Amino acid sequence: MKFFAFIVVLFTGALLIYGTVDMPDWGDPGSAPNSHVSPRYIEKTLEETATPNAVTSVLADYRGYDTLGETTVIFTAGVVCIMLLRRFR
Amino acid sequence: MHYAVKEVQVKERYPDVTIETVCRLLIPPIQLFGLYVIAHGHYSPGGGFQGGCILGASFIMMFIAYDIGEVKRRMREKLNTILCATGVLIYAGIGILCLVLGANYLDYGILHQILPAYPAKARALGTFGIEIGVGITVMSVMISIFLNIGTAGEHEGEPE
Numbered sequence: 125m126k127f128f129a130f131i132v133v134l135f136t137g138a139l140l141i142y143g144t145v146d147m148p149d150w151g152d153p154g155s156a157p158n159s160h161v162s163p164r165y166i167e168k169t170l171e172e173t174a175t176p177n178a179v180t181s182v183l184a185d186y187r188g189y190d191t192l193g194e195t196t197v198i199f200t201a202g203v204v205c206i207m208l209l210r211r212f213r
Numbered sequence: 214m215h216y217a218v219k220e221v222q223v224k225e226r227y228p229d230v231t232i233e234t235v236c237r238l239l240i241p242p243i244q245l246f247g248l249y250v251i252a253h254g255h256y257s258p259g260g261g262f263q264g265g266c267i268l269g270a271s272f273i274m275m276f277i278a279y280d281i282g283e284v285k286r287r288m289r290e291k292l293n294t295i296l297c298a299t300g301v302l303i304y305a306g307i308g309i310l311c312l313v314l315g316a317n318y319l320d321y322g323i324l325h326q327i328l329p330a331y332p333a334k335a336r337a338l339g340t341f342g343i344e345i346g347v348g349i350t351v352m353s354v355m356i357s358i359f360l361n362i363g364t365a366g367e368h369e370g371e372p373e
Contacts (some may be wrong), residue, residue: 174257174333175340183260184340187318192304194262195347199301202354206294209366 214364226280236278243271249289251348255337256370261344265351272356290360290368294351300350311339319343 148155165182175181184191244267252265276284308319316323319337322332330338360368 172333172336173340174337177255177257179258180254180340180344181259184343185321185336188308188321188340188343191310191343191347192301192319195301195304195350198354199297199350202297202350202357205358209361210352211366213367213369 232278232342236274236367239315240271240275243274244268247271247352250339251344254344255341261347262351264344266349266355268348268352269355269359272352273359276359276363281364282355284360285368288353288356289300293356295355297357300346303346303349307339307342307346 152158165186166178169175169178169181173181173185175185247264247267247270249264250259250267251261254260264275272284272288275287307321311320311323313316314323314326321336324336324339325331325332325335328335328338
């Protein structure tokens, strides 16, 4: 059973490494995020959100739904910690 | 269910004038700095996650320098657990508010109808609102996790 699990892990890892072959190079200026998405955010941030810090505006405004999920993850971690550990006498 | 958890010996508290005085002096500036990091996230590195972590760290410092009772006296467990959920509620509530006013979920631009600001500024204010929610949640979750892991879940009977 352990050997089977090892094979599954090995296979999944090989699949993930195979998936990275297609990714653009690190910092490639011609890749899709660097040629469309980042310039759009950097140019329009101040005009659209009145926030000088582009990181904050992307995190909380453009990708606000993602941050809601992150906050829920933290909340869930806290609740699970209470449920598993807290002992009431 | 609890067979894996051994009985935890809660040691006596050893008062130390130096540590207590230093913490008494340091904790208010740390909390003020946490609030600054949350509020100044629009203009400098920072935001809800980082500021909430700093606020939680100040309580953890109090936990280390004093004892559990001191932390629970200043931040009651019930209040702390309620605050955990309040932060997420503020975040989701602002999203629902945008929905009610007629825009997409978490589309803060529509908040200019109820806030005295032009739409772009309303977006900044909506962002600030959710940062506050994130900060509250992160702070109380940090305190809660530290309390529960540090005492293996047995921190009752402490003076409140």
